[in-house]
Amino acid sequence: MALSPEMQLRYWVIAAVVLAALLWALSPALAPFLTGAAIAYFLNPLVGRLMGLGLPRPLAVTVLMLAFLGAIATALLLIVPAVVGQAVQFTQTAPELFADLYTSLTRRFAQVARLEDTLQASLANFGDALRERGAMLAEGVWRSVAGLVSVIVFLIITPVVAFYLMLDWPRVVAGADDLLPRAHAPTIRHLAQDIDRTIAGFVRGQLTVCLILAAYYATALGLVGLQFGLVIGVVAGLISFIPYIGAIIGGALAIGVALWQFWGMPASIGLVVVIFAIGQLLEGNFLVPRIVGNSVRLHPVWLLFAVSVFGMLFGFTGMLIAVPVAASVGVLVRFGLARYRDSALYGPPPAQEHEP
Numbered sequence: 001m002a003l004s005p006e007m008q009l010r011y012w013v014i015a016a017v018v019l020a021a022l023l024w025a026l027s028p029a030l031a032p033f034l035t036g037a038a039i040a041y042f043l044n045p046l047v048g049r050l051m052g053l054g055l056p057r058p059l060a061v062t063v064l065m066l067a068f069l070g071a072i073a074t075a076l077l078l079i080v081p082a083v084v085g086q087a088v089q090f091t092q093t094a095p096e097l098f099a100d101l102y103t104s105l106t107r108r109f110a111q112v113a114r115l116e117d118t119l120q121a122s123l124a125n126f127g128d129a130l131r132e133r134g135a136m137l138a139e140g141v142w143r144s145v146a147g148l149v150s151v152i153v154f155l156i157i158t159p160v161v162a163f164y165l166m167l168d169w170p171r172v173v174a175g176a177d178d179l180l181p182r183a184h185a186p187t188i189r190h191l192a193q194d195i196d197r198t199i200a201g202f203v204r205g206q207l208t209v210c211l212i213l214a215a216y217y218a219t220a221l222g223l224v225g226l227q228f229g230l231v232i233g234v235v236a237g238l239i240s241f242i243p244y245i246g247a248i249i250g251g252a253l254a255i256g257v258a259l260w261q262f263w264g265m266p267a268s269i270g271l272v273v274v275i276f277a278i279g280q281l282l283e284g285n286f287l288v289p290r291i292v293g294n295s296v297r298l299h300p301v302w303l304l305f306a307v308s309v310f311g312m313l314f315g316f317t318g319m320l321i322a323v324p325v326a327a328s329v330g331v332l333v334r335f336g337l338a339r340y341r342d343s344a345l346y347g348p349p350p351a352q353e354h355e356p
Contacts, residue, residue, distance in 0.1 A: 027317035034320045036161025042204055043068065043162070044169050061166045065159060191335060198327040205292035206241045212287060213237035213246065213279055220275045221254060224268060227261055229254070236276075240283065242300050247283075251276040302326055 023030065043064055050060035165172065180188050214237025221229030236250020254272050262268035306326035310318030340346050 023314055023317065023321075027314045031315075031317045031320070032157040033161050034317055036158045037165055038320060039068070039158065039162040040165035040169065042200075044166055045200075047166055047169070058167060061163060064166070065163050069159060191331060194331045194335075195324075195328045198331055199324050202292060202327060203323055205288075208291050209283065209287045210238050210240050210246075213240050213283060216282070217250060217275065217279060221272070224271050224275070226254060226272060227257055232257070236279075242304055244280075244300070245304075247276055247280050302330070 214234045217236045218233030236246045240246030258269045258272040307322045310322040
């Protein structure tokens with residue numbers, strides 16, 4: 001007996017609620033498997049390219065996983081220690097930086113002295129908080145990451161999951177397709193292709209853009225001689241997946257440090273401003289249109305909302321699924337709006353009145 005649309009909707013809602021409850025309850029255990037699945041999803045197209053060169057699938061997957069793990073190991077050994085070292089140094093230097101900045105401002109601008117009590121207290125409290133809590137915050141973040149994705153997960157479970165998913169990817173896709181309801185299979189396949197194109201285009205492209213911007217900002221700020229340029233550049237680049245946020249945060253940090261370090265040297269301060277202006281021009285006019293494409297961009301507000309909500313509800317696991325869910329909801333909303341406009345509920349367009 002066929003189910004009515006109301007009953008089907010009820011079952012789908014119940015399934016969604018159960019899935020969300022399981023995700024919330026099992027999020028720590030699911031983190032390595034979702035990480036492995038994400039790695040397999042994003043590396044699978046490269047497996048196809050290697051197979052096109054004549055490699056069998058097992059060998060192509062093995063070569064790709066070894067290259068991926070080698071790149072991760074290189075980053076952990078060469079880049080991460082330098083970034084962490086500068087970040088710790090920045091938190092220790094912050095009180096002196098803000099104190100010197102306050103002294104320079106009050107000496108050069110007499111009107112600032114009127115705000116002496118409030119400004120001095122604010123800067124002192126902010127600097128002391130960074131110094132006292134910076135190490136604690138870094139230790140807490142590291143402890144949280146280590147608790148969710150431990151060394152064993154990174155070195156064993158996640159790569160193993162990614163390896164076997166890439167190895168069995170055709171069978172996984174065929175098995176999922178076989179479970180689709182036959183009457184709606186063409187529509188679901190079409191939606192799945194749109195979702196896949198949106199997720200792949202946005203995440204793969206935006207990740208490339210973030211890495212390019214991180215390398216550009218870190219290199220350019222280092223050549224200028226800005227203290228903490230490496231950590232500021234990496235942070236500004238990696239959070240550029242939300243448009244303008246990376247440039248605003250990185251630019252504010254870089255210009256603040258430049259004012260403290262290069263006071264009386266307007267050319268050096270101007271170079272820091274120019275670096276971020278060029279970065280914005282590259283991101284908006286070249287990198288994003290060429291690499292990501294305007295057709296798959298997610299609205300910044302919607303993306304920020306999804307990452308915040310899923311991160312708050314499900315922690316690290318929620319942040320892993322935030323972008324795919326945001327992209328999927330966007331595709332489904334566009335599909336629903338298209339169906340609504342074609343329905344009798346929306347109605348035909350109003351008749352055009354012609355003037356005599």
